[in-house]
Amino acid sequence: MHEDALARLLAKDEIRERLHDYVRAMDRIDDALGRSVFHPDATADYGAIYLGTGHGFIDFVHAAHERMLVHTHHLGSIGIDVDTDADRAVSEAYVMVTLRLADGEGGWKDSRAWGRYLDQWEKRDGRWAISARRYVHEFDDLAMVTEWQFRTEGRRDWEDASYGLFEGTER
Numbered sequence: 001m002h003e004d005a006l007a008r009l010l011a012k013d014e015i016r017e018r019l020h021d022y023v024r025a026m027d028r029i030d031d032a033l034g035r036s037v038f039h040p041d042a043t044a045d046y047g048a049i050y051l052g053t054g055h056g057f058i059d060f061v062h063a064a065h066e067r068m069l070v071h072t073h074h075l076g077s078i079g080i081d082v083d084t085d086a087d088r089a090v091s092e093a094y095v096m097v098t099l100r101l102a103d104g105e106g107g108w109k110d111s112r113a114w115g116r117y118l119d120q121w122e123k124r125d126g127r128w129a130i131s132a133r134r135y136v137h138e139f140d141d142l143a144m145v146t147e148w149q150f151r152t153e154g155r156r157d158w159e160d161a162s163y164g165l166f167e168g169t170e171r
Contacts, residue, residue, distance in 0.1 A: 007084040014128045015080050015121055019093050023073035025058070026097075028160055029065055034058040039122060039129045046135040054130060069108065071099040087123035092116055103144065113140040 018037050025034035038044070038054025045051050050060050065071055076094035083089065099111045120132040 004084055008082045011082045011084060011089060011123070011128060012080045015082075015089060015091055016078060018121075018128060018130070019075060019078060019091070019117070019119075023075055023095070024162075026061060026065070026073050027071060028162075029062055029157065031058050031062055034061070037130055038133075039124060039131050042130050043132045044135075045133065047137055049135070049137075054133060057133075065099075067101070069100040069102070071097060073097045089121040089123075089128070091119045091121065093119070100145065108145040110143050110145055111140065112143075114138045 021033055022037045024030065025037065035055050035058050038058075040055065042054035043052075044054045044057040046057065050057050052060075074096045076096065078091060078093045080089060080091040094114075094116050096112065096114050101109055101111060103109045115135055115137045118134045118136060119130050121128050122131040
């Protein structure tokens with residue numbers, strides 16, 4: 001295999017892992033993991049939701065998500081284009097998020113949103129991370145939750161079962 005092709009494949013794999021780290025960080029409220037996806041000087045433009053730094057967005061989300069019962073982010077199609085000579089890349093990742101919130105009257109409502117992450121990546125000190133993110137919001141909806149069948153088992157902290165699963169392994 002040509003050396004440049006192998007370098008592009010490895011970069012794409014690392015970028016995909018960072019995108020997966022991002023959604024994991026959002027759902028587990030793991031601020032350190034969330035910050036690791038962004039370079040310290042990265043910008044984050046979430047339109048009407050947030051405009052600032054990537055690290056600032058992690059703080060913003062933590063405060064907002066802490067008040068929710070549960071949330072889950074799902075990535076769909078991911079396209080990545082890498083320029084290994086410049087240690088730069090761009091990606092587009094489709095995302096769907098569902099957030100369960102108290103309705104203020106003793107019940108619950110689900111807020112769902114669909115959009116895309118348009119990311120610019122840079123490899124610095126041997127590590128790929130986002131240097132600029134733009135979230136493109138496609139559409140959303142809000143639905144009242146009348147009942148559910150099973151209790152929530154996922155945790156939004158280090159007590160979640162997934163942390164024990166990956167403990168001591170190299171991801």
